[in-house]
Amino acid sequence: MRKTGLLFFPAFDWAISPTHPEREERLLYTRDQLFEEGIMDLPNIVEYRPALCETKDILRAHFCVPNVEAHLTEAHFIAAGSSLVLADAYFNKEVDNAFAIVRPPGHHAMTVTHGNRGFCNINNESIMVEYIRKKYGLKKIAIIDTDVHHGDGTQEMFYNDPDVLFISFHQDGRTLYPGTGFVEELGGPIAYGTNINIPLMPRTTDYGIHYVLEHLIMPILEDFQPELIVNSAGQDNHFTDPLADMAFSAQGYAKLNSILAPDIAVLEGGYSVETALPYVNAGIIMAMAGIDYSNLKEPGFVPGKLTEPPGNKEYLDKIIELQKHNYFTRYEVVSELRKSLGDYKKEYTRVFYDTDYIHEEQKQQLRICPDCLGFKTIGSTAQQRNGKLYTVFCISIPIYACDSCQKLAREAYKDIIKSGHYDMVYLQDKVTDNYHIYDLAKDGELIF
Amino acid sequence: MYLIGIDVGGTFTDGIIMKSGNITASAKNATNNSDISSSILTTLDNLLAYVSDKKLIERVVISTTTVTNLIATKGAEPAALILLPGYGLPNSFYELGENCYFIKGSIDFRGNITEELSVSEIKSVIENIQVQNIKRIGVIGKFSNRNNEHELYIEKLIRETYPEALVLISSQVSNQLNFKRRIATTYYTALTYFEWQNFIEQINKALIARDISAEVHILKADGGTIALEASRNYPCQTIYSGPAASTMGGVALTKDSKNSVVLDIGGTTTDISLVIEGEPLYASKGAIIEDNYTHVEAFSLTTLPIGGDSKIGLLNNEITLDSRQDFAACFGGKYPTITDAFNLLYDLKIGDYQKSEEILRQLAIKENLDPKKLAETAINMVMESLENAIKEMFTRWEMEPLYKVWEVVNSRKFVLHRIIGIGAAANAIIPVLASRLGVNHFLSQYSPVANALGTAVARPTININLHIDTGENFYSVYPTGYLGQIKNSRNFSLEDAKSLARNHLAELVKEHNMEGYEEDAVFYLTEQFNVIRGYSTSGKIFDVGLQVKPGFIPEFTGVK
Ligand SMILES: [Zn+2]
């Protein structure tokens, strides 16, 4: 048995709206199940108290437009802060691993945030990863997104970072929100091959998911040798989930976690509040704590009843081969790309916020630096839910940036403010752990 | 009018009489652990000598170790458990005692049956229990607090086929979430059930023989009392009433809303409890019996094996603290103790000061130490243990999990205002400890009998908790196990839920002979959830809890 830290924060007094899937009731039956089992009374389960994170913890990962307070409620600070509580518990060696059963979720939130997309405002895992890198000096981290939806927010945030391996399996984006997560999305030019998507056929069962886990995810992890494995633990692959169409079971989730052996798991989606979540959450805890989960079963599960979609094995074999190739040949591709690119890589993108119905336009620019990951800038324009139009400029210096990137980025911050073209200018300086917000209307700067 | 409080401790049984706010008499006897009732009655008889007219005795409250001792000495007959664990943790996690039977039948959190019982299986289990001549049976089903149909059916079957056996079903012992704790609570209730009935008969007889018609209460682990007759089905609630008596005594002596630590320092051990804004803090996971969490509500308590008579020794040049072996030297004991160390270092003139000095000097000389230095080191060791234990209790309280946004946003740190000292060794130790912690201390001439005082003036407590599910159209009541249906479930509101809880409380209050106290009840839990299926509301779930908290009877307005 292992010592497992548990932070259960059901936010019984918080909802997006009364009938929204992200409502008070979401973890009610999970509470019932966990309490009735007496899981929290076990000697190897340590329950932690939730805590609010600091504004600075959020700014380490995000550009919140116009500021952190604008879109976030206390519940967001607590969900993110709770992941940090567990990170500390893990790194202080109080526990062998940890699971944050918290809401609201975060994996659809991107670097720039104008509002809520996919029920997410801020990205709990990314905030935690940046916190861990700053506080505990880690370099290589793997995030495995096991939610049924593509973790597009987390993908975007680490897309240019080869030190953070992001693997997401999910129901094929052609059949489900957010419509991304295809095999071609492999990472930015210098992080190529460290962003691995595994789109799955609808109705894939335990067999299919465990097959990809064993034959693709585990071999890649074996090679990558991360210092920390994070499970972005959505539970909407379950066969009863109302928002998706997969056929995973509670036992399937438990086995997944016992093979993956994440150091920290953070709850993401999962909206089958009554027939899946209570059992899946219990299963994940049992697997992480090394407790025999063979007696765990959700009432609606009939062994052998769920079958793989036809042709799935052949399909999976193809994906496994392709993505293994993409991962294991990544260094060659990166060195080719470095040669072919100039000093900067520019890109236009659009981001749609389904929950808040916002269309954001971005102009991104990444410095291709021979010595580091290069600093990044994002010009972003969006009309927010309250009707306000913002045009902002964001500059991000990566945590292990070289001196020249740091210098260029800080100069750019001053120049852009002088230019006067933007409502807000942000400098995210992860090297010095300083976060500048410049409001041009007020002609004032805040530094966190 | 007289109030009588009797507190049975491990070593001594204390009693007091109160009359118009004055403690008019007290009594102390050695506890006879093999016959607790006789210790109680001896002390009662001592006190009765000070009573002019027995008819004027209004209330007798007893805090007794009857159940605690029975469990500790493993003196009880065996009990069998029939468990319906359904799906989840492995069955081995729920085993308790020597005779556990796991059977089919499962219920979910909304009270739906997800697996039927097997009658033949149950019958063969009952036969098996009967063959072994086990006469106490507990039946515990997972989520029986949401639907006790299975438990009731099995109870009926046992009554029919094995009528000599005692059957307890968990929904009637402790009807609340946590199967594991329901198992433990039901098990220990079964183990002590008959013995507790005997105790009640003995007390009843003795009171009749003494022509006392006052109401008689038993002190519970939650610092409240319960009428002797009403306690028949809840023997486990009397466990740990000793420390609860001290805590209530400390609060009774101070009666304000400060943050305090109550330290009951006896000869052998020290009990520490926390009082937050005048209210004793509960153990969040209930009383622990033999390493098992239970549903018995109890104060949060830390017990240290350190007391005034802890023996000071020397081992390989190191000063040691060992458990009590005798009285302090200043009271004629054979060994140097913590009390002697205080006596020497602070010149306290406790007992025979010369003997304290003499015995510490003899010990110090062996290792060429200065006796005062030796005393100081030993005292520092005690202080550090106490300080650490107190700080750990604060931290534990501050780390209790929270499940709502407002709770997290409003969570506080524990700021200590004062230490309340109780027990024989408190006078020596408390002032030094308080000054080390930089807070005030409180000692009273009544500190030595504070436990009996706390027992005498504690008021009855009661806690009622309703889980209401309008979607499934049922509600379930803790502690009675009552399962009811809801009228008007479509428009049922939180106000309806609260008034339903008040109605059930009123009934229970009558049963417990504590009419009037329902007016002091407060809601400590009001949760409501919309049950949404397919973007529309299909019902509501409410959890409401109503409680008469620990406090004092109206007659008690403080010690004069
Ligand atoms: Zn999802």
Ligand SMILES: [Zn+2]
């Ligand atoms: Zn650089």
